[in-house]
Amino acid sequence: MIYCIGNNLGKKLPGIEHSQIKRVKLFLQMGEKAKIVTLSHGVDLYENASLFSISDNIFSIYDYFQEAMGDNRYSQKNYYDMWQKNPKYRLEPVKHTTDVRVFYQEDYICYAHFYDETYQRISYINYFDGPYEKRRKIKREIFDSRGFLSNVKILGENQRVIVDSYLNPSGDEKIVCYYNEGKEISRIQLTDYNNETYYFKNKNEWHAFFLDELNQEKTIFLSDRTQSMISSVPLMETRATFIPIIHNVHLRAPYETKISEITSPYQSIFSNLDSVSAIVASTTHQAQELNERLPETIKAYPIPVGYLESTTVKKIDFEKRNPFKIVCMARYYTE
Template sequence: MFYFINEYILQKNSSVEHTAMNRVKLFNHYKQPAKIVTKTYDRLLHQTIGTFGLTDNEIVNMFDFFQEATVPLPIKVMHTDDLKLPLASEVTVGANFSQVAEGDRSTSNVGFIPGTVGRVFYQEFFDGLGNVIETNLWDWRGFKSATQYFGQNGKLILERYYTPSGKIAMEQYFVPDTNGQPLASRIIVKDYHGRGDLFFQNTDDLFTFFLGELSNQDDTTTTFISDRPGTGVKPLLALNDHSRKYVYLPINHAVDPNDPVHGTLDGFLAPAFEHFNHFDGFITATEQQADHLRQRYPQAKIAAIPAVTLLPATKTTLVTPEQRRAHSLLYVGRIAADKQIEQLLRMFALVKDQVPDATFDLFGYGSADYLTQMTDLVKELRLTTSVTFKDYDAQLADQYDHYQVLVNMATADGAPLAMPEAMGHGIPVVSYPFNYGPQAFIKDGQTGYVIDRGNALAMADKVRTLFTDDAQLIKMSQAAYDVAHQNWTRRKVWNRWQRFVQA
């Protein structure tokens, strides 16, 4: 079994999670059993993965594992009426929760799963003074997953986790930290496999044990690939068994991205490279980053394997530029200052001066404060009818065929998925150079343009040229499509994985 170690799968994910999701689908397509491993307690996990086309068999969560809830379970839809409330209870139904009272005293609230009509998510209980003393937490699949207990000061002191049958599986105790907030002090796995109670200081220690148990239960050699260095590196260093261990680098390995060979290593990756002999290999998304790492660690096993997989061109159809929305510009990624969104907007304003009907859509999520700043800038630049912040889209693959050009003005990034994805849909990419991605994906002048950093005027000119020169846009679109479907097909990427992990 292959396990891809991650922290979580959220409703809004980064390229780290999307890379793992692409990979687990690739492996299982070729009948190689693989699962994404997640660490975080998440009662909506099995709802969320469905939005990304994943099945319960393609993921294993640490809490599910100890709660004996890893096998696909029948979905039981729970409503307030199913909670067997006392006969004297009076229920007042609201949009997001129901209030339960006995006479004049409010006894509990029943909260609903967001986006559903009355499906139970939690039930919190009040004492005579209206303080929350206990909360039952319900899993998306319809079983009571945990109970939280609160002290007189309202702070969490205990969480108790259950199996779907109602047996106590784990307990987690909390003490106040220096700021008075709950801090996990002990986790107890109750009578684990008849071996008695197991004690852990925190979820990090439990996660290390969990990975060892995943390895122990396999009849054949287990392979771990850590996708999030902060989540997987230390547990894998502590795992001294016969499993195979790899680290995937989703980020720049150096703190200074412009000094990749000699610069200080990222803090999460440093322990892995300090003990590189403990690992069977390291994997990057670009050959450029792999080459930089080979220069630093010539004895380590390092390979570049694309993060995107595509069907061969014979099984897909290129949507030509004239079939797309005319003069449509696209950005995909975090909406954050380090991505230089302000520069992107000002660059687009230059484009629009020359191409009045040009539009610019930005897909991604960011902090509310920063989004407000950028929305205000759009108003200041008088672009409100042309620029749209589209937020995160779980089905982004369905959107690419509407756009003609993708842009990126970041100064550093770890091989953004949007570039090869867009090229796979025949979208030329115009980008600043940075480690890593643009130089690896873009053939300058053929599938897009790599613009000198800081030269927004030159980028606007290249975008304008593509928007106004139909022949050039069609030529570049076809070239981007051809390069993508020649280099990143599902079979070719799979062959790279096979050669690397079997070497």
């Protein structure tokens, strides 16, 4: 299995995620098993993936431990009808939105946001304490677009997250993240995973455990957002085939290939070469530059980031071309 590791997948894709999707589809066409794996919690991951016909070949670390793999639909509680039918509640729609304020015996208790104008698909609920004038947001419930309560955040002073819980579709707590006063994770608890509870001091340890669970004899990890995971690879108990992908220039001074400082997105690669099996660059020239800096045990390979959907490219007759028109597609970047 080939896993392409990234952060998330939105409705609009930057270049790296475009490259991931094209690569996975190309692997599948060639009969290779491949999936995109994201390290962020995204409640609309599968909804977004369906836009690019990739929902069968993607999952997140949260989906994995929340027992919510795959683009399945779940029966969701109808909060709007529940509140509307109970005389103790009063709903106040917010103009020009799909949101409602919820009052319990005239006490403002929560604010609900829905995906749709018919209030059938709930997105999140913010809960408040009282009184109204001094209210604080104390809890937020976030619902997966597939129809289940996925994430519960307990908030302290200044809306600082104290506890972050992630549930499976049945409502059981599977992942709990605790935060200290510095807003940093102080403990991650993995509940009832293979009938055991696990504890991690930080995300790097948790990610390493996750990668170990995925790692098999012929598993390959292609890392597109290397900074998010490379610190976890040395913590793995199994030996991983880990290959970072270079998507941009890697030198701050491009014409000083042997002495130039490495750009910040890729410094972590050169700081963790013991964990790197190989590197993929976009061009032959860049691969050559990388090989000048890499030890002999690690090689950079040039693999272009794009490919043609068809082998036939329509050519325009030369006499029909505009001889005075040149089109340049590029962008400015500091390097």
